[in-house]
Amino acid sequence: MPETRALRISGALALAAALVALPHVLSFSQQEILVFLVINVLLVMSYRFLALTGEWSLGHVVMMGVGAYASAIVSKRLGFPVPLAMFTGAAVAAVVAWLLSFPLFRMKGFYFLIGSFAAGEVIRLLWKRFRDPFGGPKGLKRIDELPDIELGALQIDFFDPVAYYYFCLIVVVVSLWFLFRVERSRVGLTFHAIHWRDNLAASVGVDTRGYRTLALVIASFFAGLSGTLFAHYVGAINPNRFSVEEMVYVLTWAIVGGTATFYGPILGVVLLTALNEVVFRELGLEQARPLIYGVVLIAFVVFLPRGIESVVPRLLRVGGGLSLSGGRRGT
Amino acid sequence: MEVLRVEGLVKRFAGIVAVDGLDLAVREGEIRGLIGPNGAGKTTTFNVISGLFAPSAGRVVYRGEDVSGLPMHRIAGKGLVRTFQHSTLCLEMRVFENVLIGRHLHNRSDPVSLLFRRGRWREAEDREHVDEVLRFFELETHRDALASELPYGAQRALGMAIALAARPDTILLDEPFTGMNPEETRRMMRLVEALRERGITILLVEHDMQAIMGLCDRITVMNFGRFLAEGTPAEIRADARVVEAYLGSSRRAS
Numbered sequence: 098m099p100e101t102r103a104l105r106i107s108g109a110l111a112l113a114a115a116l117v118a119l120p121h122v123l124s125f126s127q128q129e130i131l132v133f134l135v136i137n138v139l140l141v142m143s144y145r146f147l148a149l150t151g152e153w154s155l156g157h158v159v160m161m162g163v164g165a166y167a168s169a170i171v172s173k174r175l176g177f178p179v180p181l182a183m184f185t186g187a188a189v190a191a192v193v194a195w196l197l198s199f200p201l202f203r204m205k206g207f208y209f210l211i212g213s214f215a216a217g218e219v220i221r222l223l224w225k226r227f228r229d230p231f232g233g234p235k236g237l238k239r240i241d242e243l244p245d246i247e248l249g250a251l252q253i254d255f256f257d258p259v260a261y262y263y264f265c266l267i268v269v270v271v272s273l274w275f276l277f278r279v280e281r282s283r284v285g286l287t288f289h290a291i292h293w294r295d296n297l298a299a300s301v302g303v304d305t306r307g308y309r310t311l312a313l314v315i316a317s318f319f320a321g322l323s324g325t326l327f328a329h330y331v332g333a334i335n336p337n338r339f340s341v342e343e344m345v346y347v348l349t350w351a352i353v354g355g356t357a358t359f360y361g362p363i364l365g366v367v368l369l370t371a372l373n374e375v376v377f378r379e380l381g382l383e384q385a386r387p388l389i390y391g392v393v394l395i396a397f398v399v400f401l402p403r404g405i406e407s408v409v410p411r412l413l414r415v416g417g418g419l420s421l422s423g424g425r426r427g428t
Numbered sequence: 429m430e431v432l433r434v435e436g437l438v439k440r441f442a443g444i445v446a447v448d449g450l451d452l453a454v455r456e457g458e459i460r461g462l463i464g465p466n467g468a469g470k471t472t473t474f475n476v477i478s479g480l481f482a483p484s485a486g487r488v489v490y491r492g493e494d495v496s497g498l499p500m501h502r503i504a505g506k507g508l509v510r511t512f513q514h515s516t517l518c519l520e521m522r523v524f525e526n527v528l529i530g531r532h533l534h535n536r537s538d539p540v541s542l543l544f545r546r547g548r549w550r551e552a553e554d555r556e557h558v559d560e561v562l563r564f565f566e567l568e569t570h571r572d573a574l575a576s577e578l579p580y581g582a583q584r585a586l587g588m589a590i591a592l593a594a595r596p597d598t599i600l601l602d603e604p605f606t607g608m609n610p611e612e613t614r615r616m617m618r619l620v621e622a623l624r625e626r627g628i629t630i631l632l633v634e635h636d637m638q639a640i641m642g643l644c645d646r647i648t649v650m651n652f653g654r655f656l657a658e659g660t661p662a663e664i665r666a667d668a669r670v671v672e673a674y675l676g677s678s679r680r681a682s
């Protein structure tokens with residue numbers, strides 16, 4: 098047992114070192130992609146959190162947008178400092194999700210899916226319709242960036258993708274830690290019970306609607322947070338950035354990686370981003386991204402519906418078996 | 429003292445009347461049987477009492493309080509808990525996790541310990557209660573198995589274990605002995621008897637006539653959603669209308 102513990106700790110340290118070193122082996126444009134990747138990890142993980150209760154939403158990317166718009170507006174209009182604006186943006190996304198839960202959780206399954214899509218489109222229409230304060234179809238520009246930090250000799254300029262990557266990494270790691278702890282707690286158990294047998298849960302006193310709402314609110318908070326990270330880095334947002342096409346990407350990451358394990362969606366978004374940026378960009382196919390994602394999505398639904406995570410244990414067993422037999426030969 | 433009263437209960441579904449003006453009064457601490465041919469409306473009666481469905485008409489009164497139409501979790505919170513006719517378990521979870529779900533109402537803990545205490549649902553109190561419930565239903569050897577791996581009889585027992593973990597004062601059991609062999613049925617009958625000795629009032633729907641006759645203090649018979657008869661097991665056995673209802677139904681079925 099202590100050996101597996103030591104193994105785990107050294108694994109975590111190696112991963113941390115790799116994450117810190119990673120941007121330094123990349124080109125500038127790759128560093129920018131890395132920033133978006135980290136933001137997308139938070140987005141897809143917050144989506145998985147909602148899926149714990151068994152509900153799949155089509156409005157999640159719009160919740161990301163609610164965070165982005167709210168954060169941009171309070172920093173531009175009300176002069177909130179950017180870190181506070183970010184927190185406010187995430188909180189606004191959570192409140193909007195709470196309000197939407199009243200109509201949406203009259204529905205379940207397929208109807209919830211359609212309802213969440215409609216709710217998202219209504220929000221996007223509001224952004225387009227009201228030039229003030231949302232900027233209309235062109236959206237908002239010149240959103241404040243994170244202020245530079247000067248600590249004596251140390252100067253951090255968050256315009257630099259490497260610095261912003263580290264900032265996002267910290268925010269995302271803390272967020273994922275929170276989501277992980279909630280999932281492993283009694284609340285997470287209740288989410289699972291609602292997913293598999295909501296009548297059983299209700300029969301022993303679980304307010305299933307209340308817990309569904311809780312999952313939606315927490316998931317939307319972190320989706321909103323990912324939106325604020327995006328907005329203050331890019332500096333411009335518009336309604337199309339949060340369209341259903343983006344939602345299909347999130348769905349694809351989640352389905353390709355799988356949602357049963359905590360790491361599944363991370364695998365999905367990392368592998369697909371790598372595929373997209375390394376292979377398709379080389380081949381000049383990145384314009385075809387929606388098409389390719391669509392094909393990948395269908396292929397996984399048909400051939401590997403439980404995602405890459407479902408074959409990982411098998412791969413590990415093959416690897417572990419080899420190292421075990423190697424060990425035996427040594428003794 | 430009367431704990432549960434059902435007055436003029438009606439439940440209609442599109443086109444059919446599943447329960448049609450049922451009256452029923454259950455006394456504290458009794459084991460009450462609810463029997464009737466297939467389709468008589470027993471499960472629907474449970475569904476309405478437990479809050480899964482709102483009644484179309486009539487009232488459900490629990491401990492003097494009108495609970496008609498309250499959602500199921502609120503009624504469970506008042507101490508009235510039901511089990512399901514068809515095994516309803518989280519098959520993907522371990523046996524002890526299923527029982528933990530049953531402890532939902534009794535596990536209020538603060539958000540801080542929720543986040544910072546490792547595996548905090550394995551607190552001593554939780555663990556003791558879960559293990560006690562598992563021992564009661566003779567499931568302790570299956571504690572860490574997936575619910576889906578249990579034999580059918582043990583799955584039925586787990587359904588009751590989840591309900592018991594909620595510490596009910598009244599429990600509605602919907603055909604708890606189906607799919608059990610005679611030996612398992614005898615064992616479960618002893619356990620149901622033991623539940624009553626703990627002071628739990630029991631309303632029991634069951635097709636196994638031997639079990640019903642052996643366990644119940646009184647029996648209510650339904651037919652076509654209506655009250656047909658009520659009495660002690662001996663009275664019910666001797667009641668010509670009851671015999672006729674069952675014969676009629678088997679004649680219809682064949």
Ligand SMILES: Nc1ncnc2c1ncn2[C@@H]1O[C@H](COP(=O)(O)OP(=O)(O)O)[C@@H](O)[C@H]1O
Pocket residue numbers: 441442444445446464465466467468469470471472473
């Ligand atoms: N959810 C439902 N929707 C429509 N009809 C139902 C529903 N539940 C039960 N019924 C009908 O109500 C009648 C009584 O069923 P039920 O209460 O399950 O009988 P029992 O448990 O006594 O066998 C049956 O005719 C059944 O088909």
Ligand SMILES: [Mg+2]
Pocket residue numbers: 470471472513
């Ligand atoms: Mg039934």
